Structure formats: structure tokens, C-alpha cells
Amino acid sequence: MNKAEYLIIGFGKGGKTLAAALGKTSSVILFEQDPKMYGGTCINVACIPTKALVEQALLSAKLGGSYAERNARYASAIEKKGVLTGKLRDKNYHKLADNPNIQVIDGKASFVDARHVEANGIVYEGNKIIINTGARPFVPPLPGVNLPNIYVSETLLDRPSLPKHLLIVGGGYIGLEFASMYLNFGSEVTMLQVEPTFLAREDEEVAKAIEDDFAKRGLKLYKSVTTEGFEEKKGIVTTKALIEGKETLFESDAVLIATGRRPNIEGLALEKAGVALTERGAVKVNEHNQTSVPNIYAVGDVVGGLQFTYISLDDSRIVLAALNGGSRTSLNRGAVPYSVFIDPPFSRIGLSEKDARAKGEVLVGKIPANSIPKAHILGQSNGLLKVLVDPKSHEILGAHLYCAESHEMINLIKLAMDHHIPYEDLRDEIYTHPTMSEAFNDLFASVK
Numbered sequence: 001m002n003k004a005e006y007l008i009i010g011f012g013k014g015g016k017t018l019a020a021a022l023g024k025t026s027s028v029i030l031f032e033q034d035p036k037m038y039g040g041t042c043i044n045v046a047c048i049p050t051k052a053l054v055e056q057a058l059l060s061a062k063l064g065g066s067y068a069e070r071n072a073r074y075a076s077a078i079e080k081k082g083v084l085t086g087k088l089r090d091k092n093y094h095k096l097a098d099n100p101n102i103q104v105i106d107g108k109a110s111f112v113d114a115r116h117v118e119a120n121g122i123v124y125e126g127n128k129i130i131i132n133t134g135a136r137p138f139v140p141p142l143p144g145v146n147l148p149n150i151y152v153s154e155t156l157l158d159r160p161s162l163p164k165h166l167l168i169v170g171g172g173y174i175g176l177e178f179a180s181m182y183l184n185f186g187s188e189v190t191m192l193q194v195e196p197t198f199l200a201r202e203d204e205e206v207a208k209a210i211e212d213d214f215a216k217r218g219l220k221l222y223k224s225v226t227t228e229g230f231e232e233k234k235g236i237v238t239t240k241a242l243i244e245g246k247e248t249l250f251e252s253d254a255v256l257i258a259t260g261r262r263p264n265i266e267g268l269a270l271e272k273a274g275v276a277l278t279e280r281g282a283v284k285v286n287e288h289n290q291t292s293v294p295n296i297y298a299v300g301d302v303v304g305g306l307q308f309t310y311i312s313l314d315d316s317r318i319v320l321a322a323l324n325g326g327s328r329t330s331l332n333r334g335a336v337p338y339s340v341f342i343d344p345p346f347s348r349i350g351l352s353e354k355d356a357r358a359k360g361e362v363l364v365g366k367i368p369a370n371s372i373p374k375a376h377i378l379g380q381s382n383g384l385l386k387v388l389v390d391p392k393s394h395e396i397l398g399a400h401l402y403c404a405e406s407h408e409m410i411n412l413i414k415l416a417m418d419h420h421i422p423y424e425d426l427r428d429e430i431y432t433h434p435t436m437s438e439a440f441n442d443l444f445a446s447v448k
């Protein structure tokens with residue numbers, strides 16, 4: 001059957017969630033261009049494998065030892081990660097493909113018109129179409145950028161040997177996660193960032209604490225750098241860069257290009273369906289994730305918003321609401337938290353102190369992570385926790401948690417913010433002990 005109620009292009013988080021929900025009662029055809037990507041970017045080449053390696057890197061750092069010992073642990077971690085992603089891929093595939101209402105087609109899909117999609121030379125018809133094609137690394141067209149030891153995040157994850165020296169081009173969140181992970185595995189790490197300020201969008205005080213800790217851990221960070229190109233001889237890459245007008249050369253056995261990700265729209269022939277794009281080349285959607293063509297929706301990284309798995313998931317809730325008459329839209333999703341899995345992790349929601357002050361009066365609370373007993377138990381006692389509170393409503397305006405387990409703690413703050421809970425409730429709450437979240441007693445008691 002080449003006809004279904006719903007055609008879904010891409011097996012990502014939003015697409016697979018919609019396929020499972022819609023496939024309970026309706027016919028669905030889902031297209032995936034790469035069988036190694038069933039389940040999407042997150043489980044195959046991004047969140048899950050990187051966080052599995054982050055944990056293995058923490059263990060390896062505790063054990064220490066020679067390069068040979070660390071390299072052996074690294075190779076085993078890469079292998080384990082492959083087993084894990086393989087299991088998840090298989091589970092994801094069967095969750096959809098075993099449903100008789102859902103057909104999974106291996107093939108790259110492109111639009112024929114607003115109701116038809118073509119893959120492998122066959123045309124499929126659908127009443128509604130959902131685009132979930134994700135994003136891919138942006139690789140600047142620099143001389144030598146395709147040399148063998150130059151990687152993007154997903155290819156570096158398959159390198160079986162530990163780089164002795166990793167050079168990272170890009171000072172964003174993905175670059176920082178890799179920097180932290182490879183430092184823990186035992187690589188020397190150099191980072192070249194084009195921006196003059198480290199983590200320029202983050203709260204200044206917290207960004208400074210993170211930068212200082214990275215320096216202590218041995219990260220060589222260069223700011224205001226223009227990377228000019230690469231040469232490689234006998235496995236050693238020479239990176240040419242311009243720093244303060246001076247040409248500088250860096251040698252490393254691996255280079256990671258982490259210069260952002262762009263929406264995957266190439267080859268989709270969106271113009272044939274009349275789907276409009278944003279100025280930045282993403283699929284343009286309204287607050288219901290509906291494109292400029294009423295029967296076509298788009299979810300996840302391809303719409304050019306915040307690039308997180310849980311945003312793609314939330315987009316799928318919004319589309320379900322649009323299809324079934326619910327009230328969820330991207331305008332009522334509340335503040336969006338995020339975590340960067342460095343060591344210790346950094347998590348944030350809401351405004352920075354500077355942005356909060358630009359809007360008016362603000363109360364500030366902060367404590368060092370070394371005041372939290374659990375941080376010592378975990379052996380991660382560095383860090384800083386900071387919150388911003390509205391003096392009138394007593395509601396939380398922002399939280400910047402650079403401490404162990406912050407990726408768990410930030411979700412509690414999101415709940416408090418969404419439900420307009422005054423900060424005193426978190427201050428006076430009972431928390432189990434010893435935990436990182438009990439730090440909210442002291443953190444919110446420090447608000448002034």
C-alpha cells in the first residue's frame with residue numbers, strides 16, 4: 001500500500017513518538033534514509049552514546065594510569081557504546097515496524113507535492129505529512145577539512161583509539177562536552193573558539209567558574225581564533241589559525257569540528273510542496289508546529305529552534321494537540337532547561353543575572369558546591385549554584401547550577417517555575433539526605 005493517513009519523514013524523536021501514537025488508530029508510513037539511524041540522532045550518535053562515554057570517562061579518570069591503560073579502557077568504552085546503541089536501535093525499530101498500521105520504509109524521501117512523497121522511485125500519498133529530518137554538523141569549507149583525522153561528533157564516537165591530543169574547533173556545548181570527556185579519558189585537549197568570550201550566553205559568574213575549572217583540568221582554550229585550515233602528515237594534523245593577527249600552528253592526532261548543526265532540508269524538495277523556510281534555512285512553523293502548508297507539520301531540529309531531544313518530543317505533543325484538538329502549543333511550553341554534561345555538569349533555566357537586572361530588581365542566591373555534603377561523597381565538590389528571584393512575586397527567574405547531578409536538580413526548578421511556586425517553598429521543603437537537591441535549602445536561604 002502506497003497510501004496512508006500520515007507520512008512521516010525521518011525516524012527521530014518527534015517522528016517516532018508521533019508514529020507510535022498515531023499508529024494506534026491510523027495508517028502511518030515512516031521513511032528513514034539510513035538503517036543505522038532507526039530511532040534517530042539521539043540514541044545512535046548523540047545524547048545516549050555521548051553520555052555513556054561521559055560516564056566511562058569519569059570511571060577512567062578515577063583509575064588513571066598510563067596511556068596504554070587509558071587507551072584500552074577507551075577502546076572498551078567505544079565498543080560498549082556500540083552494543084548499547086545497537087540494542088536501542090533494534091528496540092526502536094520493532095516498536096514501530098511490528099505495528100501492522102505502520103510501514104517503515106528504508107529510503108530518502110523527497111516531496112512530489114503537498115500530499116505526495118517519493119522514495120526509492122515509488123510515490124506515496126498521505127493526507128498529512130510530518131517532517132522530522134533533524135540536523136547535521138555544519139562543517140566550514142576550510143582547506144584540508146576532509147582529512148582522515150578530522151572528525152565531527154558522530155565520527156569521533158567511532159574512533160577506536162584514544163587521541164593523545166585532541167584539538168576542538170568550536171567553543172559551544174557539544175565541543176565542551178567532548179573536551180570534558182576526553183580530558184577525563186586522558187587526552188590533552190586544545191579548544192579554539194571564534195568568540196572573544198567563553199560561554200558568552202551564560203551567566204558571567206558561572207561561566208567564569210566553569211572556565212577556571214577547565215583551565216585547572218588542563219584545557220588549553222584560545223579565544224577570538226580564526227581557524228584557517230588543516231594539513232596532515234603521518235597521522236598528525238597541523239591546524240593553522242589566526243590569533244590576534246598572528247598565524248599560529250597546532251599539532252594534534254585528532255581534530256573535532258564542533259561548529260554547530262544545520263537543519264536537514266537538502267534533497268527534501270520542500271519547494272515542490274510549497275513549504276516555506278526561515279531566513280536561517282530551517283522549516284518555518286507556527287506555534288502548532290504547522291508549516292506554511294496546512295496539512296504539513298515539522299518537528300525537532302529541522303525547525304531551527306532549541307536543538308534538544310526533549311524539544312523534539314515536546315513538538316510531537318504540540319502536533320498531537322493540533323491534530324486532536326488539545327491546547328498545547330510552543331507558546332505555552334514554559335521555560336526550557338538544558339544541561340551540558342561536563343564535569344561536574346552545568347544546567348540552566350531562565351534568565352542570567354545580567355538579563356534579569358535589565359528587566360528590573362532582582363534577588364540573588366548563591367552557594368559554592370563544596371558546601372554540599374553529597375558533592376564530597378561524589379568526589380565532585382567544585383562548582384557554583386546560583387538562582388535569581390523576582391522580589392515582588394518571589395518566583396524564580398533563573399537558575400544556574402554548575403554542580404554534580406545538576407541535570408536532575410534543574411527539572412525540579414522547571415516544575416517550580418511552571419507552577420509559579422515561590423522560592424520559599426523550595427527553601428523550606430524536606431529533601432532526602434544526603435542528596436544534591438537538599439542544597440536547595442541553603443541555596444534559597446541565601447537569597448537576598
Ligand SMILES: Cc1cc2nc3c(=O)[nH]c(=O)nc-3n(C[C@H](O)[C@H](O)[C@H](O)COP(=O)(O)OP(=O)(O)OC[C@H]3O[C@@H](n4cnc5c(N)ncnc54)[C@H](O)[C@@H]3O)c2cc1C
Nearest residue numbers: 010012013033040041042046109134300301307308309312
Ligand atoms: C553530540 C551530541 C550530543 C547531544 N546531546 C544531547 C543531550 O544530551 N540531550 C539532548 O536533549 N539533546 C542532545 N543533543 C541534541 C539531540 O541529539 C537532537 O536535538 C535530537 O536528536 C534531534 O532529534 P530530531 O527529532 O530532530 O531528529 P533526529 O533524531 O535527528 O532524526 C532525524 C532522522 O531523519 C532522517 N532523515 C533525514 N533526512 C531524511 C530524508 N530526506 N528521508 C528519510 N529520512 C531522513 C535522519 O537519518 C535521522 O535519522 C545532542 C546532539 C549531539 C550532536
